[in-house]
Amino acid sequence: MNDMSLTREEREAKLEGMGCKRKRVEDIRFTQGKGNYVDDVKLPGMLHGDFVRSPHAHARVKSINSEKALKVPGVLAVITAETLKTVNLAWMPTLAGDVQMVLADGKVLFQNQEVAFVVATDRYAADDGVAAVEVEYEPLPVLVDPFKALDPDAPLLREDIKDKKDGAHGPRKHHNHIFEWTVGDRELTDAAFNKADVTIKEMISYHRTHPSPLETCQCVCSFDKVKSELTIWGTFQAPHVIRTVVSLIAKLPEQKIHVIAPDIGGGFGNKVGAYPGYICAAVASIVTGKPVKWVEDRIENLTATSFARDYHMTTEIAATKEGKVTGLRVHVLADHGAFDACADPSKWPAGFFNIVTGSYDFPVAYLAVDGIYTNKAPGGVAYRCSFRVTEAAYCIERAMDILAQKLDMDPAELRLKNFVKPEQFPYHSALGWEYDSGDYHTAMRKAMESVKYAELRQEQAAKREAFKRGETREIMGIGVSFFTEIVGAGPSKNCDILGIAMFDSCEIRLHPTGAGIARMGTKSQGQGHETTWAQIIATEIGIPADNIMVEEGNTDTAPYGLGTYGSRSTPVAGAAIAMAARKIKAKAQMIAAYKLEVHEDDLEWDIDGFRVKGLPEKFLGMKDISWIAYNSPPPGMEPGLEAVSYYDPPNMTYPFGAYICVMDIDVDTGVYKVRRFYALDDCGTRINPMIIEGQVHGGLTEAFAIAMGQEIHYDETGNVTTGSFMDFFVPTAVETPKWETDYTVTPSPHHPIGAKGVGESPNVGGVPCFSNAVNDAFSFLGSTHIQMPHDYWRNWKAARELGAVG
Amino acid sequence: MIPGPFDYHRPDSVADAIKLLAELGDEARPLAGGHSLIPMMKLRLATPDHLVDLAGIGALKGIVRDGDRIVIGAMITQHELLASETIASAVPILRETALLIADPQVRYRGTIGGNVANGDPGNDMPALMLTLGAEYTLEGPSGSRTVAASEFYQGAYFTAIEPGEILTSVSIPVLPAGHGYAYEKLKRKIGDYATAAAAVVLTMAGGKVATCSIGLTNLAETALLADDAAAAVIGTTLDDASLKKAAEAARAIMSPAGDGRGPPEYRKHVGGIMVERALKRAAAVAR
Numbered sequence A: 001m002n003d004m005s006l007t008r009e010e011r012e013a014k015l016e017g018m019g020c021k022r023k024r025v026e027d028i029r030f031t032q033g034k035g036n037y038v039d040d041v042k043l044p045g046m047l048h049g050d051f052v053r054s055p056h057a058h059a060r061v062k063s064i065n066s067e068k069a070l071k072v073p074g075v076l077a078v079i080t081a082e083t084l085k086t087v088n089l090a091w092m093p094t095l096a097g098d099v100q101m102v103l104a105d106g107k108v109l110f111q112n113q114e115v116a117f118v119v120a121t122d123r124y125a126a127d128d129g130v131a132a133v134e135v136e137y138e139p140l141p142v143l144v145d146p147f148k149a150l151d152p153d154a155p156l157l158r159e160d161i162k163d164k165k166d167g168a169h170g171p172r173k174h175h176n177h178i179f180e181w182t183v184g185d186r187e188l189t190d191a192a193f194n195k196a197d198v199t200i201k202e203m204i205s206y207h208r209t210h211p212s213p214l215e216t217c218q219c220v221c222s223f224d225k226v227k228s229e230l231t232i233w234g235t236f237q238a239p240h241v242i243r244t245v246v247s248l249i250a251k252l253p254e255q256k257i258h259v260i261a262p263d264i265g266g267g268f269g270n271k272v273g274a275y276p277g278y279i280c281a282a283v284a285s286i287v288t289g290k291p292v293k294w295v296e297d298r299i300e301n302l303t304a305t306s307f308a309r310d311y312h313m314t315t316e317i318a319a320t321k322e323g324k325v326t327g328l329r330v331h332v333l334a335d336h337g338a339f340d341a342c343a344d345p346s347k348w349p350a351g352f353f354n355i356v357t358g359s360y361d362f363p364v365a366y367l368a369v370d371g372i373y374t375n376k377a378p379g380g381v382a383y384r385c386s387f388r389v390t391e392a393a394y395c396i397e398r399a400m401d402i403l404a405q406k407l408d409m410d411p412a413e414l415r416l417k418n419f420v421k422p423e424q425f426p427y428h429s430a431l432g433w434e435y436d437s438g439d440y441h442t443a444m445r446k447a448m449e450s451v452k453y454a455e456l457r458q459e460q461a462a463k464r465e466a467f468k469r470g471e472t473r474e475i476m477g478i479g480v481s482f483f484t485e486i487v488g489a490g491p492s493k494n495c496d497i498l499g500i501a502m503f504d505s506c507e508i509r510l511h512p513t514g515a516g517i518a519r520m521g522t523k524s525q526g527q528g529h530e531t532t533w534a535q536i537i538a539t540e541i542g543i544p545a546d547n548i549m550v551e552e553g554n555t556d557t558a559p560y561g562l563g564t565y566g567s568r569s570t571p572v573a574g575a576a577i578a579m580a581a582r583k584i585k586a587k588a589q590m591i592a593a594y595k596l597e598v599h600e601d602d603l604e605w606d607i608d609g610f611r612v613k614g615l616p617e618k619f620l621g622m623k624d625i626s627w628i629a630y631n632s633p634p635p636g637m638e639p640g641l642e643a644v645s646y647y648d649p650p651n652m653t654y655p656f657g658a659y660i661c662v663m664d665i666d667v668d669t670g671v672y673k674v675r676r677f678y679a680l681d682d683c684g685t686r687i688n689p690m691i692i693e694g695q696v697h698g699g700l701t702e703a704f705a706i707a708m709g710q711e712i713h714y715d716e717t718g719n720v721t722t723g724s725f726m727d728f729f730v731p732t733a734v735e736t737p738k739w740e741t742d743y744t745v746t747p748s749p750h751h752p753i754g755a756k757g758v759g760e761s762p763n764v765g766g767v768p769c770f771s772n773a774v775n776d777a778f779s780f781l782g783s784t785h786i787q788m789p790h791d792y793w794r795n796w797k798a799a800r801e802l803g804a805v806g
Numbered sequence B: 001m002i003p004g005p006f007d008y009h010r011p012d013s014v015a016d017a018i019k020l021l022a023e024l025g026d027e028a029r030p031l032a033g034g035h036s037l038i039p040m041m042k043l044r045l046a047t048p049d050h051l052v053d054l055a056g057i058g059a060l061k062g063i064v065r066d067g068d069r070i071v072i073g074a075m076i077t078q079h080e081l082l083a084s085e086t087i088a089s090a091v092p093i094l095r096e097t098a099l100l101i102a103d104p105q106v107r108y109r110g111t112i113g114g115n116v117a118n119g120d121p122g123n124d125m126p127a128l129m130l131t132l133g134a135e136y137t138l139e140g141p142s143g144s145r146t147v148a149a150s151e152f153y154q155g156a157y158f159t160a161i162e163p164g165e166i167l168t169s170v171s172i173p174v175l176p177a178g179h180g181y182a183y184e185k186l187k188r189k190i191g192d193y194a195t196a197a198a199a200v201v202l203t204m205a206g207g208k209v210a211t212c213s214i215g216l217t218n219l220a221e222t223a224l225l226a227d228d229a230a231a232a233v234i235g236t237t238l239d240d241a242s243l244k245k246a247a248e249a250a251r252a253i254m255s256p257a258g259d260g261r262g263p264p265e266y267r268k269h270v271g272g273i274m275v276e277r278a279l280k281r282a283a284a285v286a287r
């Protein structure tokens, strides 16, 4: 029996279920320095590996001499492509259908590419060995500028596929071409442009940047020769996929591979892919019979493991003179670096970039993406966004502002005029998506009222006059962005990774005392799954969240899942959790009916147990039901109380939000100050408002960094000039603006609990908002588009080019 | 990011440190706070075989007033500068500048000796020391000598220090009561070196600038003393035209490198602006 002395509110509060600002349970260990990360894994006899890397962006490797390195005390082996060829691992398949060198095979294609792997008894000896390996290079012409990649005389980068006319995504039209991907109706779109009153066209670049998680990529591989089993501890966002891929590449039976992702210090897409370090550590362990650890340093992380963005988007909008959009045409030049190692669902070479129609009702649209090779690091991961969604959001949100400027309309008004209307949902976009739900007008209006938008515009007008009169050197920008995300990959009908459908899973096992353990195919890297997953279960089956232990990341114990990225955990695994919980609840109901001696239909669910309808005193709580389930189940019923659910989502979810930024820029120095940043997010049902707020703060901070200075920059020789935190902008608490958060709630109609995902929204919506603020500040001086990043010197350069600085 | 092999020594007197440096020769380097040297070692841009840690030498600690000079031991950390009453009252611009160096973690370890001896044009203390007319005491196998800051800096990472010498103290003339001062530093973020910075110390008489000196950080191979810029404002009320003249005179001696902080023309432009702003603020606090 439940504790009848408690009120309903008290019983509800005790659960700490959905909607509760439950404190993050994982923080108990993190804030005490008691997390357990890969680098905390220390095994007896463990060896350490480190890479010799190429100083050149493009060069032939004439020779590799390991003699001196092998004489360094502690160095045991130097692995090169030749070594890897003996086990057929000099190259590895990428998630995007390309192949990638594990170690330089004859040539190097980007600076800091892995050339040799030195294995030693400790990390210091390994690095001394790295310094002693002698590599002879013959430099080749370097291709850095993506706009020159398809020139007839552009250097040939990928000699291995120079004769391949077809890539994984269709025909290749040049030796540096990877794929062309088109979506939409070209003819109808051209027609819309032909009869448009107004058109705009702008090349909008989203520069190359990097997810730069606090913890870099790393692993420990341990091969047990007796059992022929390989155990890998790694910073994996998708541990099961890693297990399957290792099994396929290394030809080891999948049950003999154990992948364990312990605590992870941030991923942001950087830890989805497979890297040479993993392969080399595994091979080194197989060769030496000892565990081998590989830990990337910061420079290696920034320059060699997956970058993000590098999309160059020529964008055109057609519209009526009243400001109704009639067509969208986008061509993207996508710089993938030296190998196509994008981590997108396999059929989507440009991810879900076809969400580029955004929140607007475009009757027609046409999109073409050309992927190309350059002498830069491979990658193209979804840095805190669903696949290429942040690029798409930046593209359309910048373009809408440019259109507003051309029409001399307020950018917020233009958006309100073109939003998909609430009654149009489910909405079929011109580029093929079915938006599940949304109420954009309400969100936008709430945002405008909250910041007193009209007053801000008045203030700006006055400041502009004062600037023109020479009374101030400061200009004011108001950035507006309204984004629609597409997250929760994804339905098996269109989403898979190397043939593995993108379902996710949950297994819940309740113990006799009414506590339990739940395991999922996802893997938290800081998102707080241990907290929120338990909250879903608490609400669904009335067991306090504190009594549910959540465990992820061990492929031997967790059910198969596709991992955590692209805001897929709540839309997919979150649904699996609810469905598994409901299976338990269904069994619990049978038990309760038997014990209370009524028909199941005569019971109703009441917070934490079942009650006989109309007889409030006849109640059986879940804690008691758990005990009964094991020890005295109804005759004929199997004992136990557990369930597994695999969830193949019927559709994506479409979170959205309205962001507004107010910024002041000193034209003499280019120094900006973010005066205000307001973020309204609609992520459907809100599981834990405090975690949502934390996620929004984190994502906005990254968005701020990206828009205002963070970049992976190459000079013309292919040197990375931003290879450490000295130059790669990661804001501290001092630079980070104050965030104001808000929300509306439009539940997803197809998700069991109506949740949509939120972790990535702020990065997706934040970048255009900051960039629009900068562009808005400068627009009265005559500019239409200033490329990101908007750091101080580039703001000054813009001011100077616009004649505002002498 | 892993340094090469080296031996570590920790003498407890200046004499022992000098002896060690002499014995160990070229491949030995003094170690102070390590916040410049150790990052260089991790990148293997510096590969000393021996580090002679100065942290155990009590004689290199201390801040004392010696007549009309303030003498600061080389191993005084930036944090200790901030905590010192003597510094706050006698050389407040030193406190202001130290506060603009990175964050508390860096300031707990980074020393004034290391900062001025390093010869990095990005360090903030060298330009300030030029502005203040400071002198450095160097001790080596052949005894002790004094070198003016203005004679010390020869190029990026090249200074008047001879191999085997240790910089033991920094001596700063006490500034006149009522002087004005300001250190204006433009940087991209906390923990970054200056894009451009200017130090100004001046005195005012009858509403006009009586004396002035101006130092520049990270705008050339070494810290610079902008004499012409200072001369341009003497006798003026710091009207706009004089400020512009000073900025232009300062820009004339700048030759910054282009880097992630901006191309040379930007750094020169903002370098001039730092001069103007520092002059204005210094005049505002002068009495």
Ligand SMILES: Cc1cc2nc3c(=O)[nH]c(=O)nc-3n(C[C@H](O)[C@H](O)[C@H](O)COP(=O)(O)OP(=O)(O)OC[C@H]3O[C@@H](n4cnc5c(N)ncnc54)[C@H](O)[C@@H]3O)c2cc1C
Residues within 6 Å of the ligand: B029, B030, B031, B032, B033, B034, B035, B036, B037, B038, B054, B074, B100, B101, B102, B106, B109, B110, B111, B112, B113, B114, B115, B117, B118, B122, B123, B124, B125, B161, B165, B166, B167, B168, B191, B192, B193, B194
């Ligand atoms: C993230 C970060 C940000 C920073 N930002 C700034 C900044 O904005 N402005 C700034 O000014 N500094 C900055 N610094 C540098 C910091 O202030 C350093 O501490 C300082 O430059 C060097 O002092 P140190 O005591 O650490 O010297 P060390 O690194 O120990 O030594 C530096 C060099 O000087 C030599 N040396 C040291 N002491 C002596 C001595 N007594 N006699 C002879 N030679 C000696 C060493 O051999 C070495 O070559 C930053 C450092 C970091 C890590």
